[in-house]
Amino acid sequence: MSEQHEHTHHIVSPKVYVVILLALCVGTALTVWASFLELGPWNPVVALAIATTKAMLVVLFFMGVKYSTKLTKLTVISGIFTFMALIGMTLADYMSRAWGRW
Amino acid sequence: MSATIISLPDQSTARIPKTNFITKENGLLSWLLTGDHKRIAILYLISITFFFFIGGALAGLIRLELLTPQSDLMATDTYNKVFTMHGVVMIFLFLVPSVPATLGNFFIPMMIGAKDLALPKINLLSWYLYVVGGILVIYTMASGGVDTGWTFTTPLSTHYINTNVMSTGMAVFIAGFSSIFTGLNFIVTLHKMRCPGMTWFRLPLFCWAHYAASILMVLGTPVLAIAIVLLALERTIGIGVFDPTKGGDPLLFQHLFWFYSHPAVYIMILPGMGVISETVSTFSRKRVFGYTAVAFSSVAIAVFGFFVWAHHMFIMGISNYAMLVFSLLTMLVAVPSAIKIFNWTFTLYKGSITFETPMLYSFGFMGLFTIGGMTGVFLGSSGTDIHLTETYFIVAHFHFVMVGGMLMAFLAGIHFWWPKMTGRMYPEKISQLAAVVTFIGFNLTFFPQFILGTLGMPRRYAAYPPEFQILNVFSTAGATVLGVGYLMPVLYLVWSLKYGAIAGDNPWQATGLEWQTQSPPLTENFLVTPIMDHEAYDYEWLEKQQAKEVASVG
Amino acid sequence: MSDSPAIVHGAPTEAGHSHGEHPAYQRHHFETVEQQADATNFAMWLFLLTEVMFFGGLFCAYLIYRNWYYPAFVSASHQLDVRWGTANTFALIFSSFTMAMGVWCAEMKKKGGLVLCLSLTFLLGMVFLGIKTIEYHEKWEKHHIPGIRYSMQSFLNPASDEAAAAYGDKPLPLDMARHTEIYFFLYFAMTGMHALHMIIGIAILGYMIIRARAGAYTTGHVTFVENFGLYWHFVDIIWIYLFALLYLISRHP
Structure with missing residues (x-):
């Protein structure tokens, strides 16, 4: 309101x-x-x-x-952000697995 | 414990207001088709309590089996089914909806001065989805149960097990949508339905905590849904995404699953933290110390919560580098959690503290959650986690957070708002006793499990080496005490529905808008849309308000 | 302090309800129509967020396996007909346009225009699903249904396959060829989930056309059309990505 x-x-x-x-x-x-x-x-x-x-x-x-409104823009951005978090952090694991153990 | 802030109306003349949301309409249909957030909250409260006792009975069976080192009460595969069903029921049907769907549903609109949640029909739909999910779980139990553990770990759940994975998965999927709709409704309501003058920084912290939890529900739960869909497809037609023989990766399921299920623990605990903010302030007669910090720490927990999930997978074969990053990020979550604990403690400092039941439960929460949270740091650092994970240390850790934390907070909230919800007080002395019994029982049950864990007793086994028996006996004995502690509130709360003292509008002298209307409230909550002209937890405002009342009545 | 909340008791009086004339479509718990429109619009956006995360899991799986089994993904993607894919992309883009025009017509209270735009959107949606059916049928005939009806023939011996031969695909080693099944699973999961959203959308469109002919949505209360528009555009966006990721991995011979 x-x-x-x-x-x-x-x-x-x-x-x-x-x-x-x-x-x-x-x-x-x-x-x-x-x-x-x-x-x-x-x-x-x-x-x-x-x-x-x-x-x-x-x-x-x-x-x-x-x-x-700003709220709608923020909603869109937060969606993209979380989507990126899911993709990015998961892929980070898969990519770095190839580097082997230290 | 003589000091008290309870102020009840004169019992000889007081009566429950004739018109309220309970008496507005009669008949079963008026409840089943209601759009009133308060009635839906009551429906949720009843169904959640039902499932809590089912889950509790399963926990009792687990503890009975573990009384002796041999697997003698039930076969080992039955034991697997019992702990799996205990997990599924307690997490998806009790902990996730517990505070949000009951207390949040009931009080968020009242706290912000609204007539209802923004989407009442979606709210009702959410309850029906919950019930369908619950019925599917009961069906699963009746038709033989499932034994994957509540995490549905692949490839165990896709390739090696022939129990009711499908119906459980469907139950979780449907209950997940119930939680999405609750969260969505809260976010919209908090943004769009606040009364004039109710700015974001005048909201009770209960609302902030629910806002943060709702973000997690809306953004996290769909990932669980898709993980369950993929699991179901893998099981039925063998599509190969989780099947190593076809080139798939079973760990992908865990990534997707924990992307939801780690934030889910914050979905469970954040609303509980919201309850504690309310009770600590009310029973020490002080504004919550560092209001802004507590408010933002809720949001910080929600945001950080999305970046730590792989700490559940340290021993599952994720890369060393990812392990390092996730381990560091996990430590970050400890910061906002500690901010909350410190700020509550500072709120107590020089407050006029009284020890009514909600406050006793809140003290229980603060102590047990702190222990649970600190042991979480052990588990978050990958080195110690590799040693401690899959032992009873994990079991003790999450029971300290979930049962010691969330369940204590839930009971604190139920007692705190019981007079508002029903118009009657619960019996104070016996409920204080119940709080103490719960606390003792809890520690007796779960503290020995920390020791068992560090000694190396693995979780999820029906049998164990005889040297662990003594601690297990303690734990089982504690579970009995704990069971008594949980049964007592049910009995006396039901008793109080008829025989409890009339509570009046504001028995605790609390400041929230929900206390400034009759108990039980009207269907519309407020006759006139309230105008918020003071900060949250402003006890001086309340005093002036009451002085004015007395003057005008006199 | 005069405007502080009143402590209220007893039954609401009739006066509590009669202040102000509300339009019939305003629900009782909202103060104003604008508040109601704002709230439902925001709720729709949040719902779309959950959809983003729902598809997010699938995109995540796609990216991982595409990285791992790139040759399999390239060869398998050649089995999709880029002409059908392009046609479908155009169908959805045009349907998005007609939907946006439909919202505009509703806002401008043009009943005829609204019905026309919704019907065109409906039609284009059906065209999309029709083409998708043709494509799915082709996959069935070529034994490219993972888990149920799958053969690696096109990838082990590309010369035997028209589509593979056209791109001059080299035979994949057995180990890599097996992973084409994961590509096709992701293809079916993603486009299937998308098609499911299309079907739901088309059903709602049908309902809206009937209501619009009766004059709904053109009296100033356009929330439903607007919110459905958001859903429809979102489904379009998903397809824009699916087209790029599934059809256009690499088309050069």
């Missing part, structure tokens, strides 16, 4: 949605094209970078996080 003053009901114009749609389509085409290139270790990096950019566009505009 004390946070309701933060509630700004921003209505995004359809023009923005069309631009985002086009950007997402370009991103999809780009990532498919990139997967056919020989980039060595950069293949997954490029694929994930494009996917993350697309996801960011969806989160910021389609889901309206760009126009929403």
